[in-house]
Amino acid sequence: MQTFLIDNIQLIILIHVLSAMIWVGGMIAIRVAVHPSMQSIEEPKIKLGKTLMIMKRLFHLVLPFILLLLLTAIIMILGFKFEGNFASISLTKETIWTIMTLNYSYMYYKRHQAEKLFNLGKLAEAKAQVSNIPNLLLPINIGLGVIALYLGVVLRGM
Numbered sequence: 001m002q003t004f005l006i007d008n009i010q011l012i013i014l015i016h017v018l019s020a021m022i023w024v025g026g027m028i029a030i031r032v033a034v035h036p037s038m039q040s041i042e043e044p045k046i047k048l049g050k051t052l053m054i055m056k057r058l059f060h061l062v063l064p065f066i067l068l069l070l071l072t073a074i075i076m077i078l079g080f081k082f083e084g085n086f087a088s089i090s091l092t093k094e095t096i097w098t099i100m101t102l103n104y105s106y107m108y109y110k111r112h113q114a115e116k117l118f119n120l121g122k123l124a125e126a127k128a129q130v131s132n133i134p135n136l137l138l139p140i141n142i143g144l145g146v147i148a149l150y151l152g153v154v155l156r157g158m
């Protein structure tokens with residue numbers, strides 16, 4: 001694994017950083033640019049329907065990058081010397097990744113439930129399923145993502 005890592009280090013870090021950019025950047029764009037703009041839609045059914053559609057597209061976009069982030073992280077863990085500060089920071093990042101992925105899975109599930117209710121015409125119930133995503137769950141993942149980015153910079157060249 002060490003030889004594989006040395007031969008492909010630039011590609012592996014590129015995939016790792018690109019995945020982080022798309023996951024964290026995607027969430028920030030939705031939270032800061034798209035979500036507030038959606039509030040200007042007055043018709044509740046259209047507003048909720050479009051919101052669910054946008055969330056679906058975001059969740060499907062980031063899924064492969066969540067997996068690539070972990071894959072490249074594992075390659076780096078196996079290839080670099082896993083000891084001292086490198087080991088403890090890597091473990092912290094793994095914990096962050098796990099919490100972010102669990103949170104992502106929960107949001108994915110809630111959105112799916114909301115879509116089913118929406119299709120049955122149960123608008124209020126559908127809205128209740130996703131109501132804490134923009135104000136709680138998405139900001140938690142954005143915050144954790146930024147901490148993971150910072151720890152990535154700390155790990156650089158260790």
Ligand code: HEM
Nearest residue numbers: 017020073076090093094097145148149152153155156157
């Ligand atoms: C799954 C656990 C993770 C491990 C073990 C891990 C490991 C690493 C390592 C070893 C580096 C340094 C590469 C080098 O030598 O330059 C790195 C860099 C980086 N990581 Fe992670 N990572 C993990 C998860 C994440 C997550 C969840 C994010 C963000 C969402 C992230 C974002 C970054 C970024 C942006 C860099 C590059 C920083 C720079 O410019 O130097 N990582 N990561």
